[in-house]
Each structure stands twice: as structure tokens, then as C-alpha cells.
Amino acid sequence: xxxxxxxxxxxxxxxxxxxxxxxxxxxxxxxxxxxxxxxxxxxxxxxxxxxxxxxxxxxxxxxxxxxxxxxxxxxxxxxxxxxxxxxxxxxxxxxxxxxxxxxxxxxxxxxxxxxxxxxxxxxxxxxxxxxxxxxxxxxxxxxxxxxxxxxxxxxxxxxxxxxxxxxxxxxxxxxxxxxxxxxxxxxxxxxxxxxxxx
Amino acid sequence: xxxxxxxxxxxxxxxxxxxxxxxxxxxxxxxxxxxxxxxxxxxxxxxxxxxxxxxxxxxxxxxxxxxxxxxxxxxxxxxxxxxxxxxxxxxxxxxxxxxxxxxxxxxxxxxxxxxxxxxxxxxxxxxxxxxxxxxxxxxxxxxxxxxxxxxxxxxxxxxxxxxxxxxxxx
Numbered sequence: 436x437x438x439x440x441x442x443x444x445x446x447x448x449x450x451x452x453x454x455x456x457x458x459x460x461x462x463x464x465x466x467x468x469x470x471x472x473x474x475x476x477x478x479x480x481x482x483x484x485x486x487x488x489x490x491x492x493x494x495x496x497x498x499x500x501x502x503x504x505x506x507x508x509x510x511x512x513x514x515x516x517x518x519x520x521x522x523x524x525x526x527x528x529x530x531x532x533x534x535x536x537x538x539x540x541x542x543x544x545x546x547x548x549x550x551x552x553x554x555x556x557x558x559x560x561x562x563x564x565x566x567x568x569x570x571x572x573x574x575x576x577x578x579x580x581x582x583x584x585x586x587x588x589x590x591x592x593x594x595x596x597x598x599x600x601x602x603x604x605x606x607x608x609x610x611x612x613x614x615x616x617x618x619x620x621x622x623x624x625x626x627x628x629x630x631x632x633x
Numbered sequence: 634x635x636x637x638x639x640x641x642x643x644x645x646x647x648x649x650x651x652x653x654x655x656x657x658x659x660x661x662x663x664x665x666x667x668x669x670x671x672x673x674x675x676x677x678x679x680x681x682x683x684x685x686x687x688x689x690x691x692x693x694x695x696x697x698x699x700x701x702x703x704x705x706x707x708x709x710x711x712x713x714x715x716x717x718x719x720x721x722x723x724x725x726x727x728x729x730x731x732x733x734x735x736x737x738x739x740x741x742x743x744x745x746x747x748x749x750x751x752x753x754x755x756x757x758x759x760x761x762x763x764x765x766x767x768x769x770x771x772x773x774x775x776x777x778x779x780x781x782x783x784x785x786x787x788x789x790x791x792x793x794x795x796x797x798x799x800x801x802x803x
Binding site: 483485 | 647648649650653674675677678679681682683684685686687689690691715716717785786
């Protein structure tokens with residue numbers, strides 16, 4: 436099976452999904468939180484989706500990581516590359532457990548996985564987002580992704596957000612801004628204004 | 634992590650991207666009706682991912698079966714225990730080269746692995762009523778019918794109990 440690399444960020448460790456990480460995944464996909472990612476799922480569907488998340492790495496050579504706290508090892512959600520059959524393009528995808536939102540973990544994780552895939556040769560990526568999923572749209576926009584109305588969708592019910600290319604991102608004000616925002620979240624004294632962002 | 638098994642005529646190896654096409658071709662046909670099919674291309678793709686992920690979640694799973702001289706997959710055989718299975722089973726389906734005993738040959742290798750390497754003390758096979766070819770394989774392997782199982786998604790399934798490790802020893 437594919438060796439899944441480990442990614443380290445300021446606060447997080449991203450590792451391949453393991454059997455012991457399944458309960459939090461299941462709880463999230465059983466909840467209303469998963470309504471924009473094909474859920475809520477019953478117990479069988481959640482188990483099979485988790486198995487597919489693992490097998491995706493072998494079939495595609497890339498996939499979704501489990502997001503861990505670097506110090507406590509606690510899991511916060513998943514982020515990575517996702518392209519099951521029927522996906523027009525490679526997607527940067529994420530989900531954060533409902534009780535772990537608002538800490539900037541999704542931003543920190545997706546910024547790292549995008550950089551990893553760009554360093555590995557991807558020339559771009561998209562995120563397929565339900566138009567009602569305002570939190571994910573805001574995250575896509577903070578990552579510099581722009582709605583692409585001409586791109587092919589998965590099934591017509593999703594909006595396509597196109598990420599900046601590696602050249603457009605490299606050394607840009609945007610990239611520095613993302614790192615600065617992650618830095619704010621990592622600062623224990625930081626109190627975000629407005630509603631909590633992933 | 635997924636071991637490779639070798640029998641007289643066959644190799645049982647880890648599933649991979651090279652199996653997408655033959656797997657999808659089988660699941661596109663009615664021949665897959667006893668094993669959850671037919672499935673469309675996207676469903677089959679995801680199912681292949683699940684077959685691989687099963688290994689990670691359970692520590693065992695199913696292999697792609699190939700002939701020794703050709704890496705093209707001709708079937709899926711092995712140890713299967715998804716979320717809502719009553720207990721682990723040894724399962725098989727062969728989609729190319731039917732009638733040559735490949736299912737029982739691969740099935741025995743998988744059962745030997747369960748008993749010998751994993752230390753299982755018993756194993757069964759669940760077979761959909763009407764899947765007579767699979768019943769013949771189970772009987773050729775010495776399995777005998779037990780009580781039926783009412784599965785929430787697949788309906789009534791017949792359970793065939795295999796001989797234990799000593800009786801089935803190769």
C-alpha cells in the first residue's frame with residue numbers, strides 16, 4: 436500500500452488515516468456537519484467512505500490526511516487531495532470536526548497540503564463546494580481560490596473554486612497573508628473577531 | 634502491507650489502479666448481481682478503493698486474483714468483513730476463466746491464510762440464494778450450510794461454514 440507522507444505545520448501533524456482515528460470521522464459524518472459532503476451517512480456508509488479515503492491513496496497516489504494536534508495527537512478533521520471517479524479535476528478538500536471549528540485548523544492544513552501537492556508537480560487544483568456551504572466558501576477565498584463559472588462541476592449542484600497556480604502563489608502577498616493569518620491563530624493571545632472561521 | 638499469495642496456478646496480490654478496468658467491466662454486467670452489482674463506473678471505482686481500505690481497517694482483506702503468467706485480474710477473493718457483516722467471511726468471485734476451479738483454488742489459499750497466518754479458528758461464507766456456482770465452490774471446499782442470515786442491505790443470505798483449521802489443513 437502507498438506510503439502516505441507526514442506533513443508538519445506550526446500546530447498540526449497530518450498523517451494517513453488510521454483505524455483508531457475512525458470514531459471521530461464517523462461521528463462527524465453521522466452529524467448535520469457533513470450535509471455538504473454527502474452526509475449525514477449511516478454507520479455502514481461512513482465505514483465504507485473511510486475505507487475509500489484510505490484506498491484512494493493507492494489508486495490515485497494522493498489522498499486525504501488525518502489532521503492531528505502536533506502536541507496532543509488529538510484529531511481535528513481531514514484535509515488533502517481528492518479525486519474519485521467522476522471528479523473532473525483534482526480537488527483540495529477538507530472537513531473539520533464540528534467541535535474543532537473556528538481555530539484556523541482547516542486553513543493551516545489546506546495551505547500545507549496545497550503546497551505539498553504543488554511541490555510535487557500539480558499545476559493547480561480546484562475545490563468543489565456546495566453554494567450553501569458559506570464557511571467552506573470563505574475558506575476557499577482566504578486560500579485565494581476564485582469561483583470559476585466556466586469549469587465543469589461534479590453534478591451541477593456544486594460551485595467550482597479554482598486555486599491560484601503554483602506560480603501565482605509562490606512568494607505572493609496572498610501566501611504571506613495566509614501564513615500571517617495562521618500565525619495569528621497559533622498565537623494563544625489571539626481572539627478572532629466576528630464569527631469563527633475554520 | 635498486503636501480502637502476496639501463490640497457488641499452483643494463481644497469484645493473489647494487492648488490488649491497484651491497474652485493476653480498475655477489469656473490475657468495472659465485471660460490475661457493469663449482470664454476472665455481478667450476486668455480489669452487490671451491477672454498479673456504474675464511479676461506484677466501482679470507489680468500491681475498489683474500499684477493498685483496499687478494508688485491509689487497513691481490518692488488517693486483512695481481499696486480493697485480486699491473476700493467472701501466474703498474466704497480471705490481468707480475473708477475480709476478487711479473500712477475507713471480507715465490512716461494517717455490517719455478522720462475522721468475517723472468506724469470499725470469492727471470478728469473472729474470467731470460469732469452470733476451471735480458480736475460485737476454490739484461490740479460496741483455499743485465502744482460508745489457509747486466515748487459519749495459518751491470522752490464527753482464525755472458524756470462517757464462513759455468505760452466499761446469495763440462487764448463486765449456485767458459488768454454492769458448488771463452498772461445497773468443494775468442504776463447507777456446509779448453516780442458518781441463514783438476514784442482512785439489512787442484501788436480504789437473506791445463506792451461511793456456509795467451513796471446516797476448521799485442522800480439518801481444512803492443506
